[in-house]
Amino acid sequence: MPRLSDYQRALADAVRHGGEDRPVPPGLSVSGLALTRRVRHSWCMGRVRRAAPLTLAILTEDDREEIVAEWVARGGGTSSFFETEAEAFLTFVSRRLDRPSHASSLCRFERAVIRARGASTMRRLIRPASIDSMVQRSPHADLVELHAPVEQLLEALAKTRRWPAICEGSHRLLVAPGIAGLVRDASPVEIALWHAAERPVPAKDYWPAARSLVACGALETVAGVDGC
Amino acid sequence: MTACDANRVADRDIWRRPAPLGVGLPYLPDLDAALYTSGLIDFVEITPDILCRPRYGAPGMVLDMGLLETARDVCGGLPIVVHGVELSIGSAGRWNDHYVAMLETFQQEWPFAWHSEHLHFQTIDMDDGCGERDIGVPLPLPFTQAAAATVANRTRRLNAAFGVPFLLENGAHYLGRLPRSDGIRDEAHFLNRIAETGDCGFLLDLHNLHCNAVNNGDDAAGLIDALRLDRVGEIHIAGGRWSDGFRLDSHDGRTPQPVWALLDDVLPRCPHVGGVVFEIMADHARRLGPAAIVEELGRLRAIWTRHKAVAKADPCLA
Numbered sequence: 001m002p003r004l005s006d007y008q009r010a011l012a013d014a015v016r017h018g019g020e021d022r023p024v025p026p027g028l029s030v031s032g033l034a035l036t037r038r039v040r041h042s043w044c045m046g047r048v049r050r051a052a053p054l055t056l057a058i059l060t061e062d063d064r065e066e067i068v069a070e071w072v073a074r075g076g077g078t079s080s081f082f083e084t085e086a087e088a089f090l091t092f093v094s095r096r097l098d099r100p101s102h103a104s105s106l107c108r109f110e111r112a113v114i115r116a117r118g119a120s121t122m123r124r125l126i127r128p129a130s131i132d133s134m135v136q137r138s139p140h141a142d143l144v145e146l147h148a149p150v151e152q153l154l155e156a157l158a159k160t161r162r163w164p165a166i167c168e169g170s171h172r173l174l175v176a177p178g179i180a181g182l183v184r185d186a187s188p189v190e191i192a193l194w195h196a197a198e199r200p201v202p203a204k205d206y207w208p209a210a211r212s213l214v215a216c217g218a219l220e221t222v223a224g225v226d227g228c
Numbered sequence: 229m230t231a232c233d234a235n236r237v238a239d240r241d242i243w244r245r246p247a248p249l250g251v252g253l254p255y256l257p258d259l260d261a262a263l264y265t266s267g268l269i270d271f272v273e274i275t276p277d278i279l280c281r282p283r284y285g286a287p288g289m290v291l292d293m294g295l296l297e298t299a300r301d302v303c304g305g306l307p308i309v310v311h312g313v314e315l316s317i318g319s320a321g322r323w324n325d326h327y328v329a330m331l332e333t334f335q336q337e338w339p340f341a342w343h344s345e346h347l348h349f350q351t352i353d354m355d356d357g358c359g360e361r362d363i364g365v366p367l368p369l370p371f372t373q374a375a376a377a378t379v380a381n382r383t384r385r386l387n388a389a390f391g392v393p394f395l396l397e398n399g400a401h402y403l404g405r406l407p408r409s410d411g412i413r414d415e416a417h418f419l420n421r422i423a424e425t426g427d428c429g430f431l432l433d434l435h436n437l438h439c440n441a442v443n444n445g446d447d448a449a450g451l452i453d454a455l456r457l458d459r460v461g462e463i464h465i466a467g468g469r470w471s472d473g474f475r476l477d478s479h480d481g482r483t484p485q486p487v488w489a490l491l492d493d494v495l496p497r498c499p500h501v502g503g504v505v506f507e508i509m510a511d512h513a514r515r516l517g518p519a520a521i522v523e524e525l526g527r528l529r530a531i532w533t534r535h536k537a538v539a540k541a542d543p544c545l546a
Contacts (some may be wrong), residue, residue, distance in 0.1 A: 001370065001372055001407055001409040001410075003320075003374070004320040004369075004370070004372065004374040004375055004378060005320035005321065005353075007320075007370055007407065008319070008320050008349055008352055008367070009352060009354065011367055012352040012354075012363045012367065015363065015365065015367065016363060016364070025407075026407075027404070027405055027406075027407055028403045028404055028405075028406075029402065029403055029404030029405075029444070031472075032401075032402035032403045032404050032443065032444070032474070033402075033403060035402045035471070035472060035474050036365065036367075036401070036402050036403065039365055039402075039476070040363070040364045040365035043364060043365055044364050075361075077364060078361070078362035078363065078364035079362055080277065080313070080314065080362070081280070081281065081282045081289065083281060083282050084282045115284075118281055118282070118284055119284055121281055121292050121293075121294060139284075140284065
């Protein structure tokens with residue numbers, strides 16, 4: 001009898017990697033192992049589909065099935081927390097999508113909303129910005145550029161109109177845990193601040209926008225850094 | 229002191245028996261909340277994992293207090309028990325420390341009468357520097373001394389941490405005859421060894437027993453005969469479906485007749501059982517509908533009442 005860890009590795013390997021060439025651990029049922037693989041595969045596919053409904057909805061059926069199957073084949077679909085699964089899957093998907101495209105921007109939007117919603121449920125201490133502080137982007141927030149008005153995108157998702165033409169630079173949404181509903185339009189000064197705050201910047205250069213973006217969780221004050 | 233008095237004293241020292249609660253139902257967020265306060269159930273079985281979110285910026289999980297408050301409102305003051313799914317108590321490397329930490333917080337927020345987990349492993353360390361990773365499906369343990377000792381060490385830690393009875397659920401699988409060694413003859417022998425060395429009880433899942441009998445040729449009645457039924461603290465019944473000639477443990481329908489028959493046989497033989505639960509998955513509960521769930525609970529209630537009335541009349545079982 002092999003060590004417990006060796007047994008578990010062999011069994012997990014046999015279940016995770018289908019294919020007739022894989023050895024079956026001694027004594028186990030071949031048909032039962034095949035069923036276990038199918039059950040696992042079905043569960044993993046289901047977890048992925050539940051994790052990213054918006055992004056998957058924009059893809060064609062063939063693309064959707066192909067991309068989910070590839071993700072599961074790479075070991076995805078195993079997390080029971082849909083936020084964890086969504087973060088990993090949407091990161092994977094985002095690298096596969098053309099830019100600019102509606103699919104790419106909606107993928108980024110969906111990931112941003114999931115991050116912000118997760119952070120909004122946590123009890124976190126927000127250090128308010130003072131005019132002398134330095135601020136930078138929060139990892140729980142994002143500025144997402146959509147390439148058409150939201151209403152047109154929603155209608156296209158509902159299949160009541162064709163996908164609108166790509167229109168760059170006009171529809172920017174701020175997604176952050178402290179915004180009511182998590183999403184709102186970003187103003188020009190907020191857009192400029194967001195871009196600048198990829199690295200710490202003095203709050204006074206963007207006051208009072210810096211104060212409001214810290215308050216809604218889009219930016220964070222940088223501890224121990226004096227902006228003066 | 230009679231023989232049954234002596235057994236009681238010996239057992240009290242090593243295993244804290246669940247208090248008798250009655251008929252239970254899992255907490256299903258989408259189910260009609262009125263079901264929980266209808267008087268049809270005596271307690272609610274909570275899977276705390278569904279009230280959690282991943283911890284942002286660090287591994288692990290944290291309770292979502294909003295989801296917890298909603299669950300508490302729905303349960304309307306009924307006693308609760310915990311039925312976890314994320315512990316992976318049988319993993320050779322590490323169990324899920326984050327689950328244990330979360331459960332400590334949960335217990336402070338909402339005390340439970342007992343808690344349970346599935347006897348399986350669902351994470352694996354592939355020695356690639358990534359630590360434990362999810363397999364995606366729970367898998368059974370071999371019936372070996374090493375596996376029994378791994379689990380028993382952990383159940384003792386759970387007893388010390390939580391101070392309420394801990395129950396292990398027998399699992400369903402499709403893999404045929406599992407490996408065994410070290411003189412451990414079968415599943416009952418394996419379970420008994422864990423319970424005796426780990427000071428824990430059993431959550432006896434009768435649909436899992438039925439699945440293993442159908443799929444793997446196991447002897448469900450023989451397992452019941454060989455199992456320490458004095459350690460059964462809770463019983464699950466559930467439905468499933470057929471796929472490619474296998475009986476799936478899918479919790480997606482009504483309880484089949486063979487499982488009702490097993491319940492009728494085993495319940496009067498479990499002197500310390502605290503509750504019986506009709507298990508169903510959230511998605512399928514919606515499809516099944518409240519009327520069918522009420523019927524299942526009614527049948528469960530009738531069996532529970534009949535056997536508990538008999539037990540009260542027997543001084544050794546009371």
